[in-house]
Amino acid sequence: MGYDDLKALARADASVDIGMGHRIRCQALIHAFQALGWQCQFVVQRRYDAFSSPEDTIVETEPEFWQLAEQVDLVILDHYGYSADDIATLYEHQANLLVLDDMNDRGDFPAKWLLNPLHQTYSKNVKFPLTGSQYALLRPAFLLQNSIPTTPPEKLLITLGGTDPLALTLPILKTLLMSGFPAKYIQVLLGASAKKADRVLSFCKENNIDVEQGLLDVTPLMKQAKMAISAAGGTLFELACLGVPTVFAQTADNQTRSLEQHVPLGWCRSIRFDNVSEEVRHQRIEELVEALNSRWLDLEWQENARKTARNLVDGAGAERVAKTVSAYFS
Known part of the structure; x- marks a missing residue:
């Protein structure tokens, strides 16, 4: 009809x-x-x-x-x-x-x-x-992409939303590299209006980190992701749909309920940034990177997380x- x-x-x-x-x-x-x-x-x-x-x-x-x-x-x-x-x-x-x-x-x-x-x-x-x-x-692209990748994903996707309101991308990148995480496995995705995007683009170029900005279709990058560091807005459901285990950076109060319901399911972790001072924020970035590193090589946890996430959102x-x-x- x-x-x-x-x-x-x-x-x-x-x-x-x-x-x-x-x-x-x-x-x-x-x-x-x-x-x-x-x-x-x-x-x-x-x-x-x-x-x-x-x-x-x-x-x-x-x-x-x-x-x-x-x-x-x-x-x-x-x-x-x-x-x-x-x-x-x-x-x-x-x-x-x-x-x-x-x-x-x-x-x-x-x-x-x-x-x-x-x-x-x-x-x-x-x-x-x-x-x-x-x-x-x-978005419609996710309905078409909800299938298991033929080759094992190996990238860490970093995406802090369309605007990255707390400008977390750059300090997260710097802390990751300082922790010894290999630059070749990092894929940065910036929104078209992301804060301090020029500095992020420059840092990625200097350190040979793959970066994209303002993509209309983000599904190919998400499908290549072994894990993600992400803001916890609508992207949470996108990552769940594609089965990407994630450490979420909470950047707004309205993300609280979704994290309260999803973190206990075991497919993701979260660190809160929106309600703390600049000084505490730096400490929490270190916590976030530590949480990521502790799970990057845990293949059993990742496989369980992927199955759980995919069953949540179709x-x-x-x-x-x-x-x-x-x-x-x-």
């Missing part, structure tokens, strides 16, 4: 401080809706237009957004700037509201659908909760959500 007459708006601002994760996972979701025939549009607040696309609708005020919301069939909201009261106000303008959430820390709010890739419990004001890793929103979350929501309109 086609849904060619149905229209959706997605609200997911992005910036150096907010990061790119909200935007990226909404893009995955929009792609899935468009594949079913929906007409979809991003709405971006003016102060975040540096991270928008030319085809996005830019709004100056929230009432402007509410007016647009009334004219479509569905609104997708992925925005931590929205409190429970803000969500309730938006719901008054558009009851067909799909809210994306991670932390479940805003109190009760109304929504037709609630999407959280973690197992969380929401109030009865949410009509249809979609919770658990089967709803993790990954890459079909966006398609699953789009079909579930679309069925409501049938």
